[in-house]
Amino acid sequence: MTDKITDRDALVRFLERLLAIPGMTVYAPVAEGDGAAFDGISSASEALLDFPGAVRSPRHILTPMTEKLLSMGPDGRVEEAIPTPGPAVLFGVRPCDARAIAFLDRVYAGGDMTDPYYRARRDALTIVSLGCREQRPTCFCTTTGGGPLSPEGSDIMLEPSGKGWSVRAVSEKGRALADATGIVVESNGENPDTGSIGAEMTPRVDLAALKKSLDESFDDPRWQTLTAKCLGCGACSFICPSCHCFDIVDGEEDGVTVRSRIWDTCQFKAFTKQASGHDPRPTGADRFKHRMMHKFSYCIDSYGMPGCVGCGRCVEACPVNLDIRRLMEAFGGDGLE
Amino acid sequence: MNGAGLSSRIAETAARLLSEGRAEVVIGFEQGSIPMRATPCLITDSADAGRLIWNAFCSNNLAKYLVPGRKSAIVAKGCDSRAIVELVKERRLKREDVVVIGVPCRGMADPSAIAKRFPGICVSSVDETDGMLTLHGGPEPVSVPVSEVLHASCRLCAAKNPVICDIPLGDPVVENDPGFPDVEAFAALPADERCARVEAEMSKCLRCYACRSACPLCTCESCFADSSQPQWVARGTHPEDVLAFHVMRAMHLAGRCVECGACARACPTGVDLSIFNRRLAADVAELFGSRAGLDENAPQPLAAYSMDDSQDFILDPGRNSE
Amino acid sequence: MRVERIVTETEDGSIRTISLSFAEGSKPFAFIPGQFSELSIMGVGEAPFGIASSPMTPDALDFTIARVGTVTTELHYLEPGETIGLRGPLGNGYPVDALKGRDLLVIGGGFGFSTLRAFTNYALHPDNRGGFGRLVVVYGARNPGLLLYRDDLRNWASRDDVQLIVTVDRAEGDWAGAVGNVPSHVKGLEVDPASTAALVCGPPAMIRYTLPVLDALGLAPSDIFLSLEMKMKCGIGKCGRCSIGGSYVCIDGPVYSLARLRELPGEFS
Numbered sequence: 001m002t003d004k005i006t007d008r009d010a011l012v013r014f015l016e017r018l019l020a021i022p023g024m025t026v027y028a029p030v031a032e033g034d035g036a037a038f039d040g041i042s043s044a045s046e047a048l049l050d051f052p053g054a055v056r057s058p059r060h061i062l063t064p065m066t067e068k069l070l071s072m073g074p075d076g077r078v079e080e081a082i083p084t085p086g087p088a089v090l091f092g093v094r095p096c097d098a099r100a101i102a103f104l105d106r107v108y109a110g111g112d113m114t115d116p117y118y119r120a121r122r123d124a125l126t127i128v129s130l131g132c133r134e135q136r137p138t139c140f141c142t143t144t145g146g147g148p149l150s151p152e153g154s155d156i157m158l159e160p161s162g163k164g165w166s167v168r169a170v171s172e173k174g175r176a177l178a179d180a181t182g183i184v185v186e187s188n189g190e191n192p193d194t195g196s197i198g199a200e201m202t203p204r205v206d207l208a209a210l211k212k213s214l215d216e217s218f219d220d221p222r223w224q225t226l227t228a229k230c231l232g233c234g235a236c237s238f239i240c241p242s243c244h245c246f247d248i249v250d251g252e253e254d255g256v257t258v259r260s261r262i263w264d265t266c267q268f269k270a271f272t273k274q275a276s277g278h279d280p281r282p283t284g285a286d287r288f289k290h291r292m293m294h295k296f297s298y299c300i301d302s303y304g305m306p307g308c309v310g311c312g313r314c315v316e317a318c319p320v321n322l323d324i325r326r327l328m329e330a331f332g333g334d335g336l337e
Numbered sequence: 338m339n340g341a342g343l344s345s346r347i348a349e350t351a352a353r354l355l356s357e358g359r360a361e362v363v364i365g366f367e368q369g370s371i372p373m374r375a376t377p378c379l380i381t382d383s384a385d386a387g388r389l390i391w392n393a394f395c396s397n398n399l400a401k402y403l404v405p406g407r408k409s410a411i412v413a414k415g416c417d418s419r420a421i422v423e424l425v426k427e428r429r430l431k432r433e434d435v436v437v438i439g440v441p442c443r444g445m446a447d448p449s450a451i452a453k454r455f456p457g458i459c460v461s462s463v464d465e466t467d468g469m470l471t472l473h474g475g476p477e478p479v480s481v482p483v484s485e486v487l488h489a490s491c492r493l494c495a496a497k498n499p500v501i502c503d504i505p506l507g508d509p510v511v512e513n514d515p516g517f518p519d520v521e522a523f524a525a526l527p528a529d530e531r532c533a534r535v536e537a538e539m540s541k542c543l544r545c546y547a548c549r550s551a552c553p554l555c556t557c558e559s560c561f562a563d564s565s566q567p568q569w570v571a572r573g574t575h576p577e578d579v580l581a582f583h584v585m586r587a588m589h590l591a592g593r594c595v596e597c598g599a600c601a602r603a604c605p606t607g608v609d610l611s612i613f614n615r616r617l618a619a620d621v622a623e624l625f626g627s628r629a630g631l632d633e634n635a636p637q638p639l640a641a642y643s644m645d646d647s648q649d650f651i652l653d654p655g656r657n658s659e
Numbered sequence: 660m661r662v663e664r665i666v667t668e669t670e671d672g673s674i675r676t677i678s679l680s681f682a683e684g685s686k687p688f689a690f691i692p693g694q695f696s697e698l699s700i701m702g703v704g705e706a707p708f709g710i711a712s713s714p715m716t717p718d719a720l721d722f723t724i725a726r727v728g729t730v731t732t733e734l735h736y737l738e739p740g741e742t743i744g745l746r747g748p749l750g751n752g753y754p755v756d757a758l759k760g761r762d763l764l765v766i767g768g769g770f771g772f773s774t775l776r777a778f779t780n781y782a783l784h785p786d787n788r789g790g791f792g793r794l795v796v797v798y799g800a801r802n803p804g805l806l807l808y809r810d811d812l813r814n815w816a817s818r819d820d821v822q823l824i825v826t827v828d829r830a831e832g833d834w835a836g837a838v839g840n841v842p843s844h845v846k847g848l849e850v851d852p853a854s855t856a857a858l859v860c861g862p863p864a865m866i867r868y869t870l871p872v873l874d875a876l877g878l879a880p881s882d883i884f885l886s887l888e889m890k891m892k893c894g895i896g897k898c899g900r901c902s903i904g905g906s907y908v909c910i911d912g913p914v915y916s917l918a919r920l921r922e923l924p925g926e927f928s
Contacts (some may be wrong), residue, residue, distance in 0.1 A: 033541060056605075066575060176740070216797040264898070274888060275890075278888070316371070319551050319602060
């Protein structure tokens with residue numbers, strides 16, 4: 001049995017080796033309705049290795065949709081509910097999603113204050129990504145500074161090579177996992193085989209030019225016209241691998257008072273509405289403008305990289321086809337086609 | 338009349354309505370940014386009317402964009418017109434403020450149904466002629482009739498022709514209301530299977546409220562789901578809270594839901610909301626002989642009282658309890 | 660934190676000030692005026708409030724609470740002796756060091772006066788008063804019934820090391836004091852712009868009309884400090900709710916100089 005991943009069967013065997021590691025939890029793409037999502041698997045056959053692009057993002061593995069923060073028992077003592085997960089592998093993410101996790105690391109674990117809940121899950125997780133052989137109509141990773149073989153955020157990158165994949169250990173964590181499964185690390189990231197995809201993925205706009213333009217466009221009337229069809233539904237935020245805003249709610253679980261955080265979005269009307277009734281972002285256009293500016297300007301200032309990895313899920317998921325790339329081009333580019 | 342002909346008729350009509358001042362805005366569709374999509378388009382300048390198109394992907398319910406008090410023209414399918422009928426009854430809109438450009442519809446194509454039918458093809462472009470789609474992007478082009486890849490709501494459509502119409506465009510379609518075979522099939526399943534189906538669907542919900550945002554009849558300024566005093570339903574994704582939200586929303590729509598499917602289409606994770614909304618529509622039809630949006634003059638069943646309303650739920654206190 | 664005392668501030672009962680002491684097992688902290696804390700009632704929720712008492716009286720922290728929702732209602736109904744949770748101090752506070760030696764205009768309207776009351780009492784404390792120049796406080800409310808901190812106002816009025824102007828938009832009852840909005844009373848002040856700094860906090864309309872007056876008086880934007888009202892949740896720069904531009908109000912603020920604020924996106928102009 002070869003220790004190289006020469007074809008799809010070998011990929012399945014690699015997955016089986018990961019599952020065989022004692023105590024290891026493996027997250028992989030699985031079928032969900034007509035689409036797919038990342039979830040824990042107990043056998044390699046559950047994994048959807050030929051998944052279509054726009055899978056539900058893996059963000060919930062690191063930041064659950066509803067996450068217990070504190071609990072208070074009947075004695076009134078309040079305890080933190082910091083998770084203590086066993087080792088886990090997130091298998092089969094695309095480079096865009098791995099890059100989104102690198103971004104989330106800067107948000108939650110960077111700066112003066114580290115989020116201990118995120119840190120606990122993150123430290124236990126090793127990320128194995130699958131490089132991309134093809135581009136979907138919705139992909140734009142290169143525009144955001146990523147790429148179909150970008151290693152950012154990955155611990156192991158599986159680079160497409162012929163019918164199989166060439167293994168690249170991007171980090172020490174990745175090398176350790178490769179050693180634990182016995183697979184051969186062949187690639188050092190030089191001379192990757194991008195196939196036809198490399199040439200197709202010319203960036204649509206220059207990020208620096210876009211940021212400069214956005215910073216000067218606060219009062220631009222185009223925000224109203226370009227976002228008029230937006231429903232304010234929030235689907236884009238909830239499907240995004242790098243969105244990170246949350247709300248904190250109190251409730252009860254099995255007789256215990258708990259304080260949890262839940263995913264939230266700046267697209268909801270109530271997000272910035274103050275108790276006095278005043279709202280600095282009263283219209284949908286204001287809120288969508290904030291989304292754009294946050295992802296393509298403020299995040300660059302605060303975290304050194306944009307808050308968007310070009311995965312294209314929002315383009316696919318938006319019920320009214322409000323294409324963020326069109327807005328990027330309107331404000332920052334010469335436009336394509 | 339085929340798609341291309343209709344597109345130019347719609348554009349001409351829109352330009353005329355705007356330049357004559359009969360509408361401040363024309364709400365229609367323009368070309369989407371990715372294959373198999375058309376996108377809502379709000380035109381205020383007659384010079385832009387040429388952007389309007391009509392094709393097999395014009396599935397959104399445009400009634401959502403009607404603003405009370407604003408004179409609007411809207412390119413309306415049957416389902417859009419049903420929503421307008423109910424909104425007028427609820428006094429959200431004045432009938433005279435809406436110019437309905439009515440377009441009969443045989444149903445819109447569902448990109449996920451296409452993907453399921455042709456797995457492995459990443460569609461790069463679509464040609465459409467006379468109800469036939471030719472998909473490009475695979476090793477060679479493949480064709481499929483629109484009728485074989487319809488949205489679920491379109492397969493079960495009760496109003497293929499607009500219920501109200503000021504300017505008819507396109508050829509009328511033969512109506513054939515299929516009733517509620519979906520509801521009957523689900524109700525016939527054993528209880529534990531129904532339970533499992535509902536749980537499976539609810540487990541996909543993100544509480545993103547895209548369903549509510551897309552629904553033309555969800556018009557409350559202040560939605561019950563956002564209320565904290567009192568908190569009718571907890572936020573977050575615990576299964577019982579998710580179920581409570583969807584059941585409550587469905588109940589608020591009972592007798593008002595026009596079964597357009599906008600909610601299910603908006604859902605980013607594909608939750609099958611028809612399980613609730615179609616069931617309640619069937620129940621309302623059975624109990625009150627009424628179906629939302631099909632009759633301008635019929636009162637809303639849950640907003641009106643008549644002496645011959647069903648009273649089966651009232652037990653005769655003189656009878657022995659069973 | 661232990662609830663020590665609750666005082667109803669306004670005639671309509673909508674605003675109360677609670678005083679909290681550090682209960683056993685809690686860690687007392689030092690703070691500067693302008694900082695805030697998150698008050699927590701498990702099972703109900705958490706909300707941010709500016710610390711309304713001076714750091715010179717560290718045994719009890721005051722918080723002034725308007726009853727508008729679930730958490731504030733619970734806070735209003737607390738009884739002395741009860742325990743609630745608190746996270747703090749959060750935010751940046753007023754730049755007390757940079758203000759040393761300056762003449763100060765403390766300008767507040769309505770509910771936003773709470774952290775300015777903290778600052779004023781801090782500045783008036785014998786240990787600190789000598790470190791500042793002239794101190795002028797202009798404070799206004801819509802009507803006399805809505806004035807907060809009446810004991811402090813009486814105390815300050817009786818002192819000669821602070822010039823106090825208390826005004827109402829509309830006089831009612833036996834009000835004998837000044838009438839007119841806050842900006843109109845700032846207008847009439849004589850100041851030496853080179854040595855004066857202003858601390859401003861209040862409703863958006865008051866701020867909008869006060870800034871041009873300060874500009875006309877010759878104050879530089881870098882000498883005008885605003886405490887921003889912004890919806891906040893986590894208070895530590897993670898949840899995203901209070902972000903303006905690349906700044907989190909809960910970490911880089913809530914106090915911003917007007918110069919800095921003008922560099923941020925115009926959501927607050």
